[in-house]
Amino acid sequence: MTAVARGPARPGTEEFEVPLWRALAVFRIAALSYAAVRVAQNFRHYDHPVLSWVVIGVMAGWTALTIYGYRQPRWRRWPLLIADLAVTAACLLVSPAILGPNGLQLGIANIPVAWIASPVLAWAISGGRRRGVIAAIIMGICDLISFSSYNGASLDSPVLLILAGLAVGHVARLSVEAQERLQRATELDAANRERERLARGIHDSVLQVLALVQRRGTELGGEAAELGRLAGEQQAALRTLVGSGPAVPPDGDVDLRTVLGRYASGTVSLATPAHPVAVPATVADELTLAVGAALANVAQHCATGTRAWVLVEKEDSSVLVTIRDDGPGIPPGRLDEAAAAGRLGVAQSIKGRIRDLGGSVAYASTPGQGTEVELRVPA
Amino acid sequence: MTRVMVVDDHPMWREGVARELAEEGYEVVATVGEGGQAVRVAAAARPDVVVLDLQLPDLSGVEVIHGLLAAYPTTRILVLSASGEQQDVLDAVKAGATGYLLKSAARSEFLDAVRRTADGDTVFTPGLAGLVLGEYRRLAAAPAPADEPPRLTDRETEVLRLVAKGLSYKQIAERLVVSHRTVQNHVQNTLHKLQLHNRVELVRYAIEQGLDDRE
Incomplete structure (x- = not known):
């Protein structure tokens, strides 16, 4: 040519x-x-x-x-x-x-x-x-x-x-x-993809090393265990950053996986679908705050090191977010008592937020299997 | 003695895992750093379990899994991933891996996962359960599916949701008042149906491509 x-x-x-x-x-x-x-x-x-x-x-x-x-x-x-x-x-x-x-x-x-x-x-x-x-x-x-x-x-x-x-x-x-x-x-798109691919490789090797430090540190104990714990926290943070991929939902919507990703840590594990869970930005904000409140509640009422799991599910006409901890659980009637006494911490910040979105909140506690909070909002 | 092959491009990690496995009484039959090499030695090494890192320099996770299962069909693959890239993990189990663990898992968790994989159990993390649940919903909601998409029974959905919420099989068995084995079977079924659907899709795709080529 x-x-x-x-x-x-x-x-x-x-x-x-x-x-x-x-x-x-x-x-x-x-x-x-x-x-x-x-x-x-x-x-x-x-x-x-x-x-x-x-x-x-x-x-x-x-x-x-x-x-x-x-x-x-x-x-x-x-x-x-x-x-x-x-x-x-x-x-x-x-x-x-x-x-x-x-x-x-x-x-x-x-x-x-x-x-x-x-x-x-x-x-x-x-x-x-x-x-x-x-x-x-x-x-x-x-x-x-x-x-x-x-x-x-x-x-x-x-x-x-x-x-x-x-x-x-x-x-x-x-x-x-x-x-x-x-x-x-x-x-430009091809170049970006290539950069993303390279970044993924780099992230992966960093994560490898962090995992190794965490593992060996924990085994060695003492100060090394503390280093291992720190490495573990960084791992969780980096993993959420790269794990959810580049998929972007349509205009105005937010991928719930990304916004809830901030809560993933050594003690909080996040389970989501592999594809974006798109919700309007306002819904995402309220859900994020509600999940934050539920997790803060776990940190406040349960022993340090209590683990928590957050499950995000997209159903036909609603989004379901479940937060479970492996703490001692809430004794029956405790929430109603708190509401009656005017101490509405959990009830207000979680139930209020979700109800404003037209959703519902359900609490469940199984002896020996911690507490579950189920947030369901129409989407 | 259970024969294990370790595939990981990170030398320190590879040696560390091999040492732990050997200490635990496993026979480490091969340690390799590349996917292509893993596929080549699999037939001769005849591993019962392959501990596979998803991020290899030469082949994708799915390619390695297909290669390994073609070379030595009875092997069971436990995927270890540092980054937990969601689509990669989901593709890996759809391609035929039966277990998945993050590299941040503790030594005891890892050894337990290898033991269960060797026993033929499926090893799910809460994260993987969430991915599999999402995949079933995606397949059910897909516009005009070419054939009947795989479906979960109510009980399977219930079990998967409990796994995703971090309950152990033992806790699930207690809560549902069923045996540990039953829980295990439910989890296994969810994965098998997905893998079967994936194989059917692959064959369909191959046939369509073949027909197109002939035109």
Whole structure:
């Protein structure tokens, strides 16, 4: 592939121009048909009726040739573009001589009529606005010359040509830019994925070492055990950071797995689905605070080192978050007592929050198996 | 004596695990650092249990598991992961691993997991139970499933939820008033159904690809 850039089209963008070239081919055929109909209606009044059909023939041949030529990316270059302009201009410039004064009095401007716009459009597609306007000006001048030989100049066609060149050139440039932007975004995405993959590898080796320190430290005991415990905490933090993956739920929603991830630690384990649990940001905030309150409650009322588990489930029309600890459990009636005594810590901050979301809270305590708090909110 | 192969790219970890296993009376038949190598030596080493790290430099966890099971079908795979990357873990058990443990697990937990894996039990962490529950729900909710998606019975769902909430099999058995073995069977079934579904999907995919190629 050649490195020479043709107008705005850089390697890889030709694909995107294809629909525009196809549209131009349709335009050429339509304009040619219209020109042929005009000639068929009026050729008896022309000075040289036979020659007018010869011009239509040349136009038909050139239409076929250019449709074929512009289909090949390597042919969409100056030689074909210039030839296109020259052949079209020639068909336009010979028109006055063929039509003669009679023909012009019938109100017929020239033989090709709208067909003269095709090279302007071709230039615009291949090179954007500026090229389109240059071709339009050249073709406009030819139009003025052919016209002025009889009844003075009209600026209508040149102005239309320039506008067409501008508009199509603009669209061509836009589509090429859109393509380039898409390509850049794709490249960026690939680079990000690669970076993510590398980061994952690095995180994994850091986690390996932390796990090793934790394990050996615990076995050695004493100060080493303390180091091991610290390594364990860092492990849990890093794991939540990388574990949930990059999936992002749709706009406005928050992945509950990510926001609850902050609570995972050496003593709190988090179980979630592998795919995002998307909830509105407000629901996520309230749930996070409620889970935080439940876990704080565990820390406050149970012995140090009491473990807790948080389970996140997405059901058909609700999200269920369960917090269980392996502490001694809440004696029956204890919560009601607290509420009656005005000490509403747990009841208010958890039940209130969840009820505001239209959800429900259930407490369960099994002797010897700790306490469970089940938060269910509609989602 | 139970034959164990250790696959991990981290040399210190690999040696540490091998030493612990040897001290505990296991026969460590191979320690390798790469997935491809693991697959190559599996047939000759004939391990009863493979202790497999999911993050290997050459192959993905799923590729290694498929390779190991193809080379030596009776082997049981216990996955150890440092990062606990959720999708990776789920893919690994769907591919045929029967146990999963985080590397942060204590020595006793690890040795217990190896013993249970060798016995043919499934070893679930609460985190894995959450992933499996989520996967069943995802399959059930998937738009226009190609065939009947696997479903959990109410009892299986109940057991999995209790595992995800951190209860031991013993505690679950007490709570549901069933035997330890029954709990174990329920957990095993949840995994088997998922693995079977995964194999069917793989075959279907292969057939579809094959038909496409012929066109």
